[in-house]
Amino acid sequence: MLYFIYDNTFEGLLTCVFDAFNRREFPQKIVRTDTALPLFTEPFRVITDTDKSERVLNALKKKISHSAVRMLFVDFLSELEGIETVIFRYIQKAVTAKTSIEMNFADADVLELSKIYRKVMREEERVRQFVRFQKTADNIYFAVIEPVYNVLPLTGRFFKTRYADQQWIVYDAKRKYGLFYDLNTVETVCFDSLDISPAGNINPEKLDESELAFRILWKDYLKAVTIRERINLKLQRQYMPVRFWKYLTEKNGE
Amino acid sequence: MDTKIFDKLKILAEAAKFDVSCASSGTTRNNPGKGIGSTSGWGICHSFTEDGRCVSLLKIMLTNCCIYDCAYCANRRSNDIPRTTFSVSELVELTVEFYRRNYIEGLFLSSGIVRNADYTMERMVRVAKDLRTVHKYNGYIHLKSIPGTSRELIAEAGLYADRLSCNIEMPSEESLKLVAPDKNYQSIYTPMSYIQQGFLQGREDRQKYRHALRFAPAGQSTQMIIGASQDSDMKILNLSDALYRRPAMKRVYYSGYIPINTYDTRLPAIAAPPLVRENRLYQADWLMRFYHFKVNEIVNEAHPSLDLDIDPKLSWALRHPEMFPVNVNTADYEMILRVPGIGVKSAKLIVAARRYGRLTSGNLQKIGIVMKRARFFITCNELAANTVHETGPEYIRKALTDSVNPKKRKTNDRQLVIDFGE
Numbered sequence: 001m002l003y004f005i006y007d008n009t010f011e012g013l014l015t016c017v018f019d020a021f022n023r024r025e026f027p028q029k030i031v032r033t034d035t036a037l038p039l040f041t042e043p044f045r046v047i048t049d050t051d052k053s054e055r056v057l058n059a060l061k062k063k064i065s066h067s068a069v070r071m072l073f074v075d076f077l078s079e080l081e082g083i084e085t086v087i088f089r090y091i092q093k094a095v096t097a098k099t100s101i102e103m104n105f106a107d108a109d110v111l112e113l114s115k116i117y118r119k120v121m122r123e124e125e126r127v128r129q130f131v132r133f134q135k136t137a138d139n140i141y142f143a144v145i146e147p148v149y150n151v152l153p154l155t156g157r158f159f160k161t162r163y164a165d166q167q168w169i170v171y172d173a174k175r176k177y178g179l180f181y182d183l184n185t186v187e188t189v190c191f192d193s194l195d196i197s198p199a200g201n202i203n204p205e206k207l208d209e210s211e212l213a214f215r216i217l218w219k220d221y222l223k224a225v226t227i228r229e230r231i232n233l234k235l236q237r238q239y240m241p242v243r244f245w246k247y248l249t250e251k252n253g254e
Numbered sequence: 255m256d257t258k259i260f261d262k263l264k265i266l267a268e269a270a271k272f273d274v275s276c277a278s279s280g281t282t283r284n285n286p287g288k289g290i291g292s293t294s295g296w297g298i299c300h301s302f303t304e305d306g307r308c309v310s311l312l313k314i315m316l317t318n319c320c321i322y323d324c325a326y327c328a329n330r331r332s333n334d335i336p337r338t339t340f341s342v343s344e345l346v347e348l349t350v351e352f353y354r355r356n357y358i359e360g361l362f363l364s365s366g367i368v369r370n371a372d373y374t375m376e377r378m379v380r381v382a383k384d385l386r387t388v389h390k391y392n393g394y395i396h397l398k399s400i401p402g403t404s405r406e407l408i409a410e411a412g413l414y415a416d417r418l419s420c421n422i423e424m425p426s427e428e429s430l431k432l433v434a435p436d437k438n439y440q441s442i443y444t445p446m447s448y449i450q451q452g453f454l455q456g457r458e459d460r461q462k463y464r465h466a467l468r469f470a471p472a473g474q475s476t477q478m479i480i481g482a483s484q485d486s487d488m489k490i491l492n493l494s495d496a497l498y499r500r501p502a503m504k505r506v507y508y509s510g511y512i513p514i515n516t517y518d519t520r521l522p523a524i525a526a527p528p529l530v531r532e533n534r535l536y537q538a539d540w541l542m543r544f545y546h547f548k549v550n551e552i553v554n555e556a557h558p559s560l561d562l563d564i565d566p567k568l569s570w571a572l573r574h575p576e577m578f579p580v581n582v583n584t585a586d587y588e589m590i591l592r593v594p595g596i597g598v599k600s601a602k603l604i605v606a607a608r609r610y611g612r613l614t615s616g617n618l619q620k621i622g623i624v625m626k627r628a629r630f631f632i633t634c635n636e637l638a639a640n641t642v643h644e645t646g647p648e649y650i651r652k653a654l655t656d657s658v659n660p661k662k663r664k665t666n667d668r669q670l671v672i673d674f675g676e
Contacts, residue, residue: 105607106617129298133355141354164288165390166354210351217263217348218357224267225313226303229512229527235306239299249357250301 003041004030006084007048010076013084014053016046017091026092030084056091063094068102071117077150078120086112124151128158130240131170132249134201134215135208141168144200144247152179156186173200173247200247215249222250262338263348269318269329270364272514273421273477274507278310278359278394280472281416289390291353291360293416297394298359311362311396312352316340316378320366324423324434325518326482326511329366333515339368342377346384353393360394360416361385371402379407382414394472399449401441408448409469412456417472417504420446422497425490429483433520446500449474453502475505480535481528482511482521487560488553491538495549498542508535534560541566544598545591563655568594571631572647578631579641583612595628627654 004020004027006012013030020026027044037043060069072087090109094101105111126147133141141163152172156179159170163181169189171178180189195203204212245251278297285292299308315329317339323331340348349361363381365374378397385391397415399408411418420442424430427439449470456469476497480490494506510532513524538560541547545567552566553559561569571578571594580589582604590601603621607613612635619625630642630650642650 101610103606104610105603105621106611106613108620111620125298129300131356135355143356158292161285162292163290163354164285165290214351214355217260218352218355220260220264221267221312222301222303222309224264225271225307225309227271227305227307227512230305230307230510230529232306233304236302236304239306239308240302248301249355 001028001041003027003037003043004046005033005035005043006030006046008032009048010073011050011053012046012048013076013087014056015048016084017056017088018049018052019044019046020088020092021095027085027088029082030088032084059095060091063097064100064102068094068100071102071113074120074154075113075116077153078116079150080116083116120149120151121154123147123149124154126241126244127151127155127170130244130248131159132247133168134249135211136202137206137208139167139208141166142171142202143169144171144173144196146174146243146247147172148243150175152177155179160186198246199252201252219250256344259344259348261336262340262344263314265336265338266315266318266340267313269366270313270315270362272328272509272512273313273362273364273398274509275362275396275419275475275477275505276308276310276313277417277472277475277505278396280504281394282471283392283416285392287390289392290350291391291393293360293392293394300356300358310359311394312349312358312360313362314340314345314364316345316363316365316374316381317368318366319368321369322367322434322436324437325515325520326423326433326479328514330515342380342384345381346389349385349393350389350391353391358393360396362396362398364398365400367400371400372404372407375400375403375407375411379411379414382411386414399445401437401445403445403448405448408445409452412449412452412469413467415470417475418449418470419475419477420449421477422493423478424483425478425480425485425493426483429485433482446474446476450500450502470502473502473504475507476503477507477509479511480508480532481524486553486558487531487535487538488555488558490535491542491549491553494539495542506539508532508539530562531560534562534566538566541570546588547592564651565594567592568627568654571642572651575642575647579633579643580631581633582618583608583635593628593631595624595626595631 002025004016006016016027016030031037057069072090075083075087086109090113093107093109101107101110105114127145131143131145133143135141152170155170159168159179160181165183167182169178169180177188177190180187278293279295281293283291283293297310299310301309303309318329318335319337319339320329320331328335352358353360363378365378367374382395382397385395395415396417396419397411399411399418399420401420408418422442423434423437430437430439452469453473456467459466460468478490497503497506510527510529511524512527513521515521516523538552541552542549547570551570560566571592577592580593582590587601587605590596590604591598596604600621600623604613607617607621614635615625618628618634629639630645633641
């Protein structure tokens with residue numbers, strides 16, 4: 001069994017496609033570098049090459065629409081196990097088919113990727129919904145979140161347009177990196193040590209003086225607008241999954 | 255920060271909570287000048303309260319003082335409750351600070367009526383104007399227009415707000431007059447048509463001049479209370495249908511009546527708010543807006559009220575077995591939309607996917623169709639199963655209602671319970 005090993009990047013995955021067609025050898029599976037290989041495999045280590053990945057991308061764009069190409073990238077961010085192999089099969093089908101396959105939802109791979117796309121985009125929406133900034137003493141708005149999928153790269157543009165006149169950081173505590181906006185560009189940042197409580201709260205001494213007051217106001221507001229005759233906790237959990245409560249200002253400590 | 259603001263926020267948020275409208279959609283503001291905020295697409299719900307309703311906008315009243323005495327309202331003149339008023343600057347600060355922390359998507363501003371309609375409206379418009387011009391705020395603004403507001407103020411409000419709304423309150427004028435003697439349909443419809451004229455005018459101007467100012471780009475919405483009067487579902491849905499025919503009208507909201515002023519005998523005494531009926535009305539509303547249903551197909555003289563046990567789409571299908579079964583591989587998009595268990599998304603997927611080959615029930619299931627309901631109404635590329643013709647509508651109704659969470663049904667109301675007094 002032929003296994004391709006790549007370096008966890010989207011470019012690497014596209015290079016796999018190039019190499020497969022180049023060598024006329026199609027892998028059973030594509031796995032990441034850190035995966036333990038089963039017995040009786042024939043591994044092939046793919047070396048990421050941007051020229052090759054560019055060529056695959058260009059070839060793809062001739063066969064499927066730009067939104068479908070973007071869909072592949074979004075699917076890749078899901079980091080699901082085996083997603084590389086599905087994306088590989090999709091590209092293989094797309095390149096060899098005479099017409100675009102992107103709408104053929106009776107095909108298992110097409111349908112699966114479109115479903116995963118929806119899931120990832122749903123998670124991206126949830127990041128936009130449930131990020132809560134806390135204002136620090138040095139005027140940076142800081143937020144922590146733990147999305148299931150690696151969706152931060154998809155949200156950068158949104159936060160950049162929305163909060164164009166304030167410095168902000170959105171930090172992914174699970175993957176240990178964040179986005180930082182310095183009033184001009186959005187950059188990826190990593191912190192060696194991060195002084196936050198388990199609920200994502202910054203040390204109160206380092207907060208802006210009005211921050212705690214606004215937190216209380218926000219909690220008070222949510223209590224006040226609740227209609228007690230219509231309490232429906234199940235519905236609340238359905239829309240606002242409990243896994244996000246950890247870092248929500250209004251649910252802190254619950 | 256003034257500590258009074260804590261009490262004010264509680265009182266005025268509590269006062270505004272019965273307004274249902276929460277949409278922050280239908281408009282795009284890109285934040286070109288690096289101000290605060292942007293608006294696009296469907297809008298975002300930032301939080302959910304314990305009643306399961308979304309919090310998208312900071313829904314708040316400018317003041318809860320009111321000269322009117324409407325029977326259904328918590329803020330009526332004759333209620334003895336704490337009254338307070340926000341200053342324009344307090345409200346603007348609160349909105350901006352909440353917005354910067356990603357708590358909210360924008361502002362929903364309503365108000366009790368002080369002195370007269372125009373005086374109140376003018377102060378509300380000032381909040382919106384301050385946000386837009388002083389703070390370069392591009393978030394969403396929803397302004398309530400006070401019944402009886404003049405054309406000039408509506409015209410100004412439309413320049414700053416994304417959506418304006420004017421609540422129709424009751425599904426018929428008679429019931430409105432009964433519970434709100436100070437209001438009438440004319441005072442509600444007049445601002446409504448000012449908004450509509452402004453909206454159309456603004457749209458026309460934009461076609462001529464690219465930089466013409468937009469007027470309430472997200473249109474207008476309205477709201478009515480359900481279950482506080484004798485009006486039938488047919489009356490309610492016909493009214494919504496007529497409202498949706500107006501070009502600027504984007505949403506009609508239904509609010510299940512919650513008895514607040516229990517001492518007022520003009521309103522019915524009910525134990526719990528009519529939540530199921532409210533839900534069915536929203537479903538019917540969706541059928542009219544997204545499923546190409548006509549209002550008289552959902553409710554008519556023969557069926558003036560919606561069925562509370564089953565949703566209106568299934569109810570229609572059971573009344574019209576002659577339209578089924580639908581062949582998903584050949585039928586029109588419109589007809590596929592009408593199959594219970596197939597939504598807009600799945601209908602579109604079906605129409606797209608069947609160009610590549612015939613669909614089987616396995617495909618349909620994977621696409622996301624609720625086969626539990628749909629299987630009685632479709633045929634696909636397989637041997638015919640039991641459709642509505644073989645089983646008869648009554649069987650389907652029973653099969654689908656009994657299977658709805660049998661555990662949740664506390665008592666079987668068809669079973670006589672004999673109490674032996676043990």
